[in-house]
Amino acid sequence: MIEFRLDSTSGVSPYLQLVHQVRQALRLGMLEEGDQLPTVKEVVARLAINPNTVLKAYRELEHEGLASARPGVGTFITRTLSDASLAAHGPLRREMSRWLVKARQAGLDDESIEALFRDTFRSASAEDVA
């Protein structure tokens, strides 16, 4: 069974941390279809967090089709994250390498490249939300 943890310095909201940890465990094969997630009370007792936070994380996982709740029993994983996007990684990586070469030719150092990426990533996500 997965054991949740919380990083209070990450700046990521607690419920999202739980969601990310389930997704990561699925990708790494530590969780599989049919596995039960800890009950809300178990998570609350372990992490001393608000039960609504756990409920919200589980609802999000249900919404994503990764888990489903069986009333009175618990929440179970319904799907494995066998990474269907894996095939796309190669071409994307090659494209990004080409972009990196261009960025260096333009005189950007590692830190500037990271800052630019993070900034672009953030504004792109912000636009998605908006």
Place this chain on the structure above:
Amino acid sequence: MSVAVTTDGLGKRYGRRRWALSDCSLEVPSGHVVGLVGPNGAGKTTLLNLAVGLLSATTGTISVLGGNPSDRPEQLARVGFVAQDTPTYSHLSVADHLHLGARLNPGWDAHWAAKRIAETGVDPTQKAGQLSGGQRAQLALTLALAKRPELLLLDEPVAGLDPLARREFLQTLMIAVADDGVTVVLSSHLVADLERVSDYLIVLAAAHVELAGEVEHLLATHRRLVGPRRDSVSLPGDCRVIDASHTDRQTTLLVRTDTPIHDPAWIVEDIDLEDLVLAYMGQTSNVERNRRSGLRVQP
């Protein structure tokens, strides 16, 4: 949405002049764990004492679970309260405390209380005065929860505890919330704790309510903007500047806004609960400072 506590224009004056709480209007929704924060002397303890009927209001009204706080014993039975420094009777044993609790509270759950004490590993024959801070806090919390309250008010219960005792206290509290759905109002200076346990936030400063709302909504509607120094700032219409600071080249703002900020001159950052609390706690003094520094914020 049902409401656990409603205050309207609530004020409390001590002596002739000192208003510990003034013009306080807020609603505490049921089913939440409410973090109550603010500097020392902001009125947190006064607000909690008004809610349990230990104090009576100078102005305005307060309604707790639909009733007058100090009305009848039935009303008091529905509200649990742990006062500052988790007071207990130091000459009485732990078992004596449980007997007292059983005698004084109609809805007392003796089975649960005994089980809880056993879980904490405290010897029931021990005098409360000999308990460690953490054990005493657990005893006070057990007494407050064993009466099966609908609303639990806690005044800085973890302030004097070591990190382990604090964690254990909050675990007990959160399990009670998961089991019974009890509404909790918890005053604390430890924002990192509140970040874990509370989903609703009230910031008091200088006897006033500065901010109240669901944590998630508050975090989603506040942003930090960092950009080149500018004395006159033009921001979208619904944008309110909570905090502003300047160096000779740079301006940093903390704003409340419902719309995304697209102005490329700003680096827009998310904030965490601590940023939020600090910004609102310091707001009164900032207004003054900005006036002096000549910052004008165009609406």
